[in-house]
Amino acid sequence: MTHVFKDRPKLVARIRRIKGQVEAVERVLDGDGDRCLEVLQLVASVRGAINGLMAELVEGHVTHHLVDADDEAARRQGGDELIQVLRTYMK
Amino acid sequence: MTHVFKDRPKLVARIRRIKGQVEAVERVLDGDGDRCLEVLQLVASVRGAINGLMAELVEGHVTHHLVDADDEAARRQGGDELIQVLRTYMK
Amino acid sequence: MTHVFKDRPKLVARIRRIKGQVEAVERVLDGDGDRCLEVLQLVASVRGAINGLMAELVEGHVTHHLVDADDEAARRQGGDELIQVLRTYMK
């Protein structure tokens, strides 16, 4: 039931890359000149990276908190949590 | 394991409403005049309705094919199917 | 300023294909058996097709109601309409 631990180094590396992308947006917004197209492209990339991370986290949740859950109570909780998250995310 | 059956009348009513919305788009596109804003708003509504239907279907899948799956093999299959669908949908 | 007219046959064909996809979802939901994965995949395809149509309509709007607008008033209106639609769509 420790699925965050399992892939932790990979997930941490992934969120750090996203932080780097966010800092690039900050630098361009904070700098001189009108680099509007560049900012739009950078923000679109951040969104793509966030979507990819979210998909991976949901996949981990399905595997570890539903398919491989320790018992029925844990599985039911894992299902409730997933539904709660996806309800917001998908609408 | 027949979760589509369970909510069937509600889901069928929902997809029929979406078909009605799609037909409204078709009528406006096929008609006279430049009703561009109206078409954009209608298509945005269709997308909202599709997202809502997708969220409900995924919720049913989680409940019936994962939490309440008959056995471990069915649960593993339900999990694989969900991951396959969400991988495309969320990226 | 009649951009809907310009691409009309192509756009009408596109929305009719989407209607066909929606009818396929209806048939599967309304039929026998638990074809959950199939429904999820079909609804995901409808969403992809709707997103593609929306992108094409927005592209037409930008070209005809903004870049090639008849005068400044029309352009301002085209811009307000686009912002209104995207504000809902993108959030």
Added chain:
Amino acid sequence: MTHVFKDRPKLVARIRRIKGQVEAVERVLDGDGDRCLEVLQLVASVRGAINGLMAELVEGHVTHHLVDADDEAARRQGGDELIQVLRTYMK
């Protein structure tokens, strides 16, 4: 034509808040315990904030590089850039 400058302090504050949210995800992923639901909710929030920022940036682009463009060449370029960005973003 310097629309990034115009709202710069507000946009910079916004991207810094997003950086703070990303750092919160990093801390939870890098920490002890299985805080899976919390991470999912945090990442969903980041995505919402990114979508909101993207919508605001697109709105600024429409206003300053299309509606209020200096001349026809600038407007045509502003339209091409917007279409290029939205084509990726909306599909």
